[in-house]
Amino acid sequence: xxxxxxxxxxxxxxxxxxxxxxxxxxxxxxxxxxxxxxxxxxxxxxxxxxxxxxxxxxxxxxxxxxxxxxxxxxxxxxxxxxxxxxxxxxxxxxxxxxxxxxxxxxxxxxxxxxxxxxxxxxxxxxxxxxxxxxxxxxxxxxxxxxxxxxxxxxxxxxxxxxxxxxxxxxxxxxxxxxxxxxxxxxxxxxxxxxxxxxxxxxxxxxxxxxxxxxxxxxxxxxxxxxxxxxxxxxxxxxxxxxxxxxxxxxxxxxxxxxxxxxxxxxxxxxxxxxxxxxxxxxxxxxxxxxxxxxxxxxxxxxxxxxxxxxxxxxxxxxxxxxxxxxxxxxxxxxxxxxxxxxxxxxxxxxxxxxxxxxxxxxxxxxxxxxxxxxxxxxxxxxxxxxxxxxxxxxxxxxxxxxxxxxxxxxxxxxxxxxxxxxxxxxxxxxxxxxxxxxxxxxxxxxxxxxxxxxxxxxxxxxxx
Ligand code: SAH
Ligand code: SF4
Ligand code: F3S
Numbered sequence: 001x002x003x004x005x006x007x008x009x010x011x012x013x014x015x016x017x018x019x020x021x022x023x024x025x026x027x028x029x030x031x032x033x034x035x036x037x038x039x040x041x042x043x044x045x046x047x048x049x050x051x052x053x054x055x056x057x058x059x060x061x062x063x064x065x066x067x068x069x070x071x072x073x074x075x076x077x078x079x080x081x082x083x084x085x086x087x088x089x090x091x092x093x094x095x096x097x098x099x100x101x102x103x104x105x106x107x108x109x110x111x112x113x114x115x116x117x118x119x120x121x122x123x124x125x126x127x128x129x130x131x132x133x134x135x136x137x138x139x140x141x142x143x144x145x146x147x148x149x150x151x152x153x154x155x156x157x158x159x160x161x162x163x164x165x166x167x168x169x170x171x172x173x174x175x176x177x178x179x180x181x182x183x184x185x186x187x188x189x190x191x192x193x194x195x196x197x198x199x200x201x202x203x204x205x206x207x208x209x210x211x212x213x214x215x216x217x218x219x220x221x222x223x224x225x226x227x228x229x230x231x232x233x234x235x236x237x238x239x240x241x242x243x244x245x246x247x248x249x250x251x252x253x254x255x256x257x258x259x260x261x262x263x264x265x266x267x268x269x270x271x272x273x274x275x276x277x278x279x280x281x282x283x284x285x286x287x288x289x290x291x292x293x294x295x296x297x298x299x300x301x302x303x304x305x306x307x308x309x310x311x312x313x314x315x316x317x318x319x320x321x322x323x324x325x326x327x328x329x330x331x332x333x334x335x336x337x338x339x340x341x342x343x344x345x346x347x348x349x350x351x352x353x354x355x356x357x358x359x360x361x362x363x364x365x366x367x368x369x370x371x372x373x374x375x376x377x378x379x380x381x382x383x384x385x386x387x388x389x390x391x392x393x394x395x396x397x398x399x400x401x402x403x404x405x406x407x408x409x410x411x412x413x414x415x416x417x418x419x420x421x422x423x424x425x426x427x428x429x430x431x432x433x434x435x436x437x438x439x440x441x442x443x444x445x446x447x448x449x450x451x452x453x454x455x456x457x458x459x460x461x462x463x464x
Contacts, residue, residue: 006032007041012049018154043077048084052340070098083173104128130175151198151432158204166347193231202237208244220248227256243282253298260410266306270325271318302332302411310339310359312350336366378442385436414446
């Protein structure tokens with residue numbers, strides 16, 4: 001079989017990163033090899049995101065640019081997948097004649113058939129079928145196409161979402177919540193660990209409800225199984241919905257030595273009135289109580305969050321409640337977004353829309369406040385020794401003489417570091433190792449340090 005080249009452009013969240021790997025894997029047996037050169041590609045697939053207007057525009061502007069490439073190379077096959085594909089379906093083909101196929105978030109398993117039909121009959125295809133129960137993808141030639149030097153990987157453990165937050169498209173474009181079977185997840189992670197992966201991030205829109213609907217095991221029970229996998233050094237997960245954060249999961253941070261002491265617990269707003277309009281199903285007070293419990297159970301835990309500013313009806317007082325919540329929690333870091341109207345999500349119909357300029361103003365205030373908090377919190381780490389999982393050379397090293405390495409703490413902070421002397425710099429051998437780094441500088445988005453003289457860590461136990 002002739003080898004053909006596949007270029008994949010991935011926009012959006014970690015789930016899309018995971019899905020793009022699945023896309024590459026299902027097409028591999030048909031002779032498609034991944035390429036990083038758009039010009040060399042025989043097929044281009046874009047995996048899209050619909051979470052905010054901007055993400056959607058990014059997809060359409062990339063697709064627009066492909067029209068020229070297709071004129072030069074009429075045999076080029078172009079496919080659109082992911083959340084915008086699911087949302088827009090056939091409209092994409094109508095709008096862009098150079099696109100060959102559109103496939104939704106549950107159609108990856110059917111890609112070989114779709115691509116065969118295009119190659120044979122030149123059909124233009126739309127497949128956005130959705131089921132309540134998503135069939136498992138089964139990869140006969142497991143992991144052949146993955147990059148083995150990667151030490152950290154995402155693993156989707158559940159798909160879809162049943163929460164219907166008023167602003168969010170995910171339930172409409174990803175379907176009903178659906179958990180994968182624990183056996184299949186464990187098998188996949190064992191395979192990753194065998195091929196040298198040291199860290200996995202378990203993905204779901206709300207990991208707290210893992211397995212409940214299907215009567216599988218609980219999320220904490222799944223964590224216990226992942227914690228036992230040989231060769232794996234660290235476990236992370238995202239996202240945890242505050243309304244469902246259980247005591248069992250809070251104590252997991254204490255009980256599982258490989259579980260990193262970091263939780264992403266998106267609050268969205270600090271105002272009870274707005275939380276209600278958002279359909280988040282918790283109050284500010286309940287949220288504060290849960291973060292208190294987390295810190296009591298695990299004092300070193302890093303807590304991060306998502307904030308939406310300018311949700312319809314958000315008045316000055318509501319916004320100040322959000323600033324106040326950020327000040328009292330003192331997050332380690334956060335992502336803040338301007339509310340973006342989504343055609344499928346119910347908030348599109350809410351009155352009292354906030355102007356673009358006011359959203360921008362509020363976003364800047366949140367970012368400024370958090371920046372100060374992040375720096376203050378990180379400053380406390382100066383002179384401390386932090387355990388870091390090394391993932392490669394730092395960005396700076398790529399164009400300089402100094403060999404600076406990069407990794408993350410269990411609390412998910414980026415640490416760039418050098419080694420005291422040559423003996424402590426074994427080169428590539430550092431990648432995938434847990435080592436101690438002494439912190440001596442705090443920058444807005446990272447920490448800098450030097451590898452401690454006594455930094456060899458033989459076991460990850462108790463170091464996360
Ligand atoms: N399941 C996760 C979030 C997934 S979406 C959770 O419940 O936390 C990631 C983030 O995008 C959300 O936390 C929210 O802050 C942001 N977001 C989602 N829809 C948005 C919209 N319409 N406008 C702006 N931000 C949005
Ligand atoms: Fe969207 Fe809410 Fe589901 Fe998160 S929990 S994916 S914000 S609907
Ligand atoms: Fe975007 Fe879809 Fe993820 S909308 S954030 S790619 S689930």
